[in-house]
Amino acid sequence: MISAQGLFIAFFGLAAVCFGVAVFRTSSMVRSALALLFSQTAIGAMFLSMQAEFLGVLQIMMMATEMSIMAIFMVMFMMDPGGLGKMEMTHQKGLSLISGSIAFMAAVAVAVFVDWGPGGASPPDAARQTRELGIELLGRSMLIFETAGITILTAMIAATAVAIQPLKRSGDR
């Protein structure tokens, strides 16, 4: 018998996959970015269904911002952002489809055939979870957390350095 939690997980999971497929099926770039935003939001809702409240809210907030920026970039950089010209923007579709299907089937096979052991008890409430996560991040996993922080700072500086327009010298045309 499937529980209410299982139903919510299945529903939001199906929504995430459907919107994920829609990302590559529409020719409008804005629709594509919005489909990815909805897919990520459905994943955030899945996290909420799995009682990971902090991570669910974080996922929804982070992805809403990220996908809005992505939509702006897509409109800037695509040759046909509205998809009105029906431009072909794919290649090696058959090979990609086979690769994606193999990846999916392999992951499902692992999920089905591996013995995951006995399930755990119910998780602590949201406040205690967040407190324990904070203690974990600033205690035992401090080095990993700091490394992640430094990595993202380095990436921001590197991305800005790559993207910045090079200065033209006075002799250059």
Place this chain on the structure above:
Amino acid sequence: MSIELLSALVTGAALFGVGVYGALSQTNLVMIMMGVELMLAGALVNLVAFWRFLHPDTPAGQMFVLIVMTVMAVEMAVGFGVAIARFRARGSVEMEEASELKG
């Protein structure tokens, strides 16, 4: 194995498969990044499912999710930096036109 864990893992697998298809089939750099985002999202779903249904009393499981979210943000930052540089140099981010990057 509970049905809840199985449905979360199948969702993660489907997102990963769709992401692989997108990353391999698209010619535009930003669309390729979307495929990679979907693959990472599949990994996120699996991590949260493992934490919730196998080890709910271990906060290290949630910490892994935060690290994958960091990887997603880094991928976006570097990808957009490269896209801007490429667009400025060649006027396009179509990867079909980036044959000079071949070894």
